[in-house]
Each structure stands twice: as structure tokens, then as C-alpha cells.
Amino acid sequence: MNSYEETAESRSPEEVKGARQPRKKATAVVTVDLCTGCGICATVCPTSCISIVESELNFNGVSYIDRQRCTGCNICVIDCPWFAIEMIYPDGTKKEPAEYERQLQKQRGYR
Numbered sequence: 001m002n003s004y005e006e007t008a009e010s011r012s013p014e015e016v017k018g019a020r021q022p023r024k025k026a027t028a029v030v031t032v033d034l035c036t037g038c039g040i041c042a043t044v045c046p047t048s049c050i051s052i053v054e055s056e057l058n059f060n061g062v063s064y065i066d067r068q069r070c071t072g073c074n075i076c077v078i079d080c081p082w083f084a085i086e087m088i089y090p091d092g093t094k095k096e097p098a099e100y101e102r103q104l105q106k107q108r109g110y111r
């Protein structure tokens with residue numbers, strides 16, 4: 001038995017499953033007070049998890065994000081002209097704008 005087989009056999013299925021879980025990701029959150037309901041975020045979201053819903057805050061409505069379906073791609077954050085969307089990690093901390101830029105460059109193949 002080689003060292004690879006020993007490692008594979010010594011780990012339970014739960015341990016293997018746990019090791020493959022993705023890193024906790026940030027998801028998009030709207031500050032409705034800043035949202036004008038322009039709909040740009042809903043148009044650009046690749047998973048169509050943003051919709052514009054009626055609101056007393058303005059005539060156009062405001063953005064609503066289904067965070068369960070958000071992949072954390074940052075596109076809505078980058079494209080919102082009113083800086084009304086932020087990326088929030090599960091522990092409540094905010095993703096820094098420099099991280100958006102790095103992720104965008106990676107997606108576009110610049111690094």
C-alpha cells in the first residue's frame with residue numbers, strides 16, 4: 001500500500017466531504033435607502049437573482065436580492081451607479097472594494 005492509499009482509506013466519507021466544501025463566500029446585500037430602482041443590477045446579474053420590487057421609498061421600487069442564489073460574482077456591486085450594493089460575508093464582515101477589482105481582473109483573464 002502506498003502513502004496515497006493509506007491517506008484515502010484513513011479518512012471517513014464525512015471528512016472527505018468536509019474537505020471539499022467551498023470557502024464561505026460573500027453575497028450581495030442592498031442598502032434600500034440608496035437604491036433608486038434603476039434596474040441595472042437586475043439586468044446584469046448572471047443568475048437572475050435580483051428583482052425590482054415595489055417600495056414606498058421611491059416610485060421605481062427597490063432592488064431585492066435572493067441571496068441563496070447569489071454566486072458572489074460582484075457584478076451588481078461594480079455596476080450599481082449609486083453604490084447601493086455591498087458584498088457581505090456570512091460572519092457579517094464586508095468585502096473590500098480592492099477584492100472586487102482583483103476578482104474582476106481574474107475573471108477577465110488579466111491575472
Ligand code: SF4
Binds near residue numbers: 030038039082
Ligand atoms: S443598480 Fe443600484 S440603484 Fe439601480 S436598482 Fe440596482 S441597487 Fe438599486
Ligand code: SF4
Binds near residue numbers: 027028047069
Ligand atoms: S453578486 Fe453576482 S450573482 Fe450575486 S446578486 Fe450580484 S450579480 Fe447576482
